Amino acid sequence: MDVDMLIDAYVRDVTQLLPRKQRNDTALELRELLREELRSRAAACGGELDAKIALEGLRAFGTPQDVAARYYEPWIIIPAARTRSFGFAALAGALVLLALTPLSDDPSRGDQVALAILAWVGCLVAYFGLWSAVQRRTGAKAWVPRDRDAVNRAGSLALIALIGAGIVAYAAPAWLFAQFTHGHALPTRLAYDATFRATRLPVIFVLWACQAVLLAILAVRGRWNPVLRRVDLGLEAGVTLALTWFVAAGAVFQESVPNKFGLAYLSSFALLLAIDLGFKLYRGLGSVASLPGRAPTSA
Amino acid sequence: MWRMAHENAPGLELELRRGVVVLAALSQLRAPRYGYELRRAIAECGLLIEEGTLYPLLRRLEQQGVLTSEWRTNGAAPRRYYALSTEGRRLYKRLTETWSDLNGAMDKLLASGGRDGR
Incomplete structure (x- = not known):
């Protein structure tokens, strides 16, 4: 040339x-x-x-x-400062989709999950790109302080009600079914395995009850503190372990088909909780100290 | 640690130089100049600016209304001449004042810190 x-x-x-x-x-x-x-x-x-x-x-x-x-000022789809957020969101979404996979009995579920993960990443790119385009056009908004220790009292009370409903639903499904169906009996295929009901199921009720007590304390106090955060993590870890134990220990229902779906549901739920627990631990370990501050130590 | 700082030094120096490129360019554009001529004028004053930085900068400043431009074809090759717009003159005045303040502050800081870094 x-x-x-x-x-x-x-x-x-x-x-x-x-x-x-x-x-x-x-x-x-x-x-x-x-x-x-x-x-x-x-x-x-x-x-x-x-x-x-x-x-x-x-x-x-x-x-x-x-x-x-x-x-010219190029349009940056994922700004450098948000690359980690993008990576985390992509990874978390992929893990959640993988966690939900056992619920499907379709033989082509591998392809479907791969497509779902791609669609999730595509949605993230579109979201981050749109956010970046809006920021570029309107300029960055002024910082708004967020109190991360503040508790949503109404949300806590709603969760307590949800836990109560969950305990009733899982402890007495036949009674609940009869209330909503004008006295009809629960199909026998949905009967619990006797050992599961007698030895394992009560464990989760105890853990949920402890979580409800924690939520009640939070609703009264109105704020998180380090001890309550540790208790929350401990209870979530306990629930995750209990669900994992349920999956590993044997049958949940007497019949095989509902048992298969029940175990798939439990394993998915346990995995979701484990992911949530992992993120909470990661964020907790990576967060800076609140006041009173600790002086950084130099290597 | 020293090695890392030493390896990053060219990048940091470049960043420092880039901070003054806009003011340097504006200072030489009270009369119309084209890109190469402007770079030479700035270089003759002792400030070397990468051509890959200066030429795009001129177009961006023009898009922002700081500079005006016109094509002149009376020479051997068509050249685009840039000059300060009214807005550019105001910006130049403001940046000059900022530079004077910064210069004064930096002189004091460097005098109190020692020029050799010890």
């Missing part, structure tokens, strides 16, 4: 990365400026401008990507 061809190739590579309306004008200017720069470079070397000097000069000018990015 001769000098003109090199310059043309470089200018084309730069301008192709620019918005369409800027291309021709920028190409005309850049081509002339590069010629002048390269002639000057050759003169400084005491020789004629040749392809070798031109190539060196163009490389010194910068990569076409870098130069193009300097010509």
Whole structure:
């Protein structure tokens, strides 16, 4: 390639990365400026401008990507400061989708999960891109302080009610079924395995009751503190272990079909809790100390 | 630690230089100049600016209304000449004042810190 061809190739590579309306004008200017720069470079070397000097000069000018990015403010889909958030969201979504997989009995579920993960990542890219485009157009909003230790009292009370309903539903499903169906009996295929009911099921009720007590304390206090956070993590870990034990220990229902679905449901739920627990632990370990602050230790 | 700082030094120096590129360019554009001519004028004053940084910067400043531009074809090759707009003159004045303040503050900091870093 001769000098003109090199310059043309470089200018084309730069301008192709620019918005369409800027291309021709920028190409005309850049081509002339590069010629002048390269002639000057050759003169400084005491020789004629040749392809070798031109190539060196163009490389010194910068990569076409870098130069193009300097010509305008490019739209950044995932800003550097949000890359970790994107990575976490993508990973968490993929894990959740994998966790839900056992619920499906479809032989093509592997393909479906792969597609679902791709769709999730695509949705994330669209969300982050839209957020970035809005920020670019409107400018960053002023920071709004968030009190991470504040407790939503109404939310806590709603969760207590949900736990109560859950205990009733799992402890006395036949009674609950009769209440909603004008006295009809629960289908026999949904009867619990006797050992499960007698030895394992009560464990989860005790753990849920402890969680309800914790929520009641939070609703009264209105704030988290480090001790309550540790208790919360401990109870969640307990529930996760209990569910894992249920999956490993044997039958939940007397009949095989509901048992299969029941175990799949339990394993998915245990995995979701484990993921949530992992994120809470990671965030807890990575968070900075609250007041009163600890002086950072130098290595 | 020293090695890391030493390896990063060229990048940090480049960043420091880039901070003054806009003011340097504006200072030389009270009269119209084209890109290469502007870079030479700045270089003659002792400030070397990468061409890959300066030329795109001129276009961006023009898009922001700081510079005006026009094509001139009376020479051997068509050249785009840039000059300060009214808004650009105001910006230049403001940046000059900021630079003076910064310069004064940095002089004091460097004098109290010692020039050789010891």
